[in-house]
Amino acid sequence: MEQHDIERLDMISAHLHALLHNEQPGSLDLAGEPEDEIRQVGEFINALTESLSVLTSAAHHLSLGDLDVPIGAKLPACHYLENLQETLRHMTWQAGQIAKGDFSQRVEFSGEFSHSFNWMVAQLEAYRQRILGQNRELERLAATDPLTGVYNRRYFMEFAAKEFLRSQRYSHVFCVIQMDIDHFKKINDTHGHTVGDEVLKAFTANCLEALRECDVLGRMGGEEFSIILPETEMAGTLIVAERFRQAIADLKLYVDDQIVHFTVSIGVTKLRQDDSGIEAVLRRADEALYLAKNGGRDKVFSVE
Numbered sequence: 493m494e495q496h497d498i499e500r501l502d503m504i505s506a507h508l509h510a511l512l513h514n515e516q517p518g519s520l521d522l523a524g525e526p527e528d529e530i531r532q533v534g535e536f537i538n539a540l541t542e543s544l545s546v547l548t549s550a551a552h553h554l555s556l557g558d559l560d561v562p563i564g565a566k567l568p569a570c571h572y573l574e575n576l577q578e579t580l581r582h583m584t585w586q587a588g589q590i591a592k593g594d595f596s597q598r599v600e601f602s603g604e605f606s607h608s609f610n611w612m613v614a615q616l617e618a619y620r621q622r623i624l625g626q627n628r629e630l631e632r633l634a635a636t637d638p639l640t641g642v643y644n645r646r647y648f649m650e651f652a653a654k655e656f657l658r659s660q661r662y663s664h665v666f667c668v669i670q671m672d673i674d675h676f677k678k679i680n681d682t683h684g685h686t687v688g689d690e691v692l693k694a695f696t697a698n699c700l701e702a703l704r705e706c707d708v709l710g711r712m713g714g715e716e717f718s719i720i721l722p723e724t725e726m727a728g729t730l731i732v733a734e735r736f737r738q739a740i741a742d743l744k745l746y747v748d749d750q751i752v753h754f755t756v757s758i759g760v761t762k763l764r765q766d767d768s769g770i771e772a773v774l775r776r777a778d779e780a781l782y783l784a785k786n787g788g789r790d791k792v793f794s795v796e
Contacts (some may be wrong), residue, residue: 639693664722760780780795
């Protein structure tokens with residue numbers, strides 16, 4: 493091989509060496525060289541230099557988070573870079589979906605990253621479920637009486653007000669039962685407050701057994717309880733009230749070797765179309781309860 497051939501091959505070798513070591517190669521000018529093969533090599537290397545430059549620039553922008561950078565080079569490696577770009581785009585979309593609460597998102601390609609990503613999403617979903625469960629429990633506690641487990645006065649009044657508006661709007665009927673345990677102070681004074689608490693729990697348990705799922709029982713305070721019976725006429729409500737009264741009168745409560753008997757007085761009323769609000773209905777139920785108390789207790793009275 494002649495000296496000038498060796499020099500040109502050295503030039504090509506140096507150019508390739510620069511490319512392989514991420515150095516900036518100079519332009520490769522083999523113009524005027526008679527050998528076609530060497531000229532073709534030069535053209536190839538020049539094209540390769542340009543493609544690698546474009547590929548390097550695209551990879552740099554992609555590493556900075558530019559997911560829309562065009563991958564313009566015509567090299568086999570570009571296919572993998574485009575796949576990476578598409579994967580990052582999809583994962584960005586998935587992250588947005590997760591931020592909106594869609595914890596069903598998973599990455600499908602294998603590897604340590606997939607495992608970590610999917611584990612993170614699973615943990616977020618588990619954490620969300622715990623928060624939802626805690627919120628439901630807080631809502632339940634805010635709406636119920638801690639001793640008896642029935643609804644407290646606040647929730648009962650909210651439900652009663654909504655039922656009043658619904659029933660008036662659609663010309664439906666509902667009834668209200670007001671109940672007061674007879675001589676409850678005497679029970680506390682005679683047997684103690686622990687027994688009094690057991691009386692309240694036994695009373696509510698017996699009431700709940702006879703109620704429908706749509707009926708709402710609330711503890712209004714102390715030994716006083718109220719019930720809303722949606723879509724129920726007075727005749728049916730009186731039957732339910734009498735059933736309550738009889739069940740409580742027959743109840744024998746055993747507490748600390750003591751047998752405790754107690755009774756309940758009950759007032760019943762129904763919604764009237766001229767009622768101005770739920771308070772008017774409850775006042776009428778209180779009037780009926782007052783009549784039951786004054787009538788000798790352990791009785792059911794109604795006021796329409």
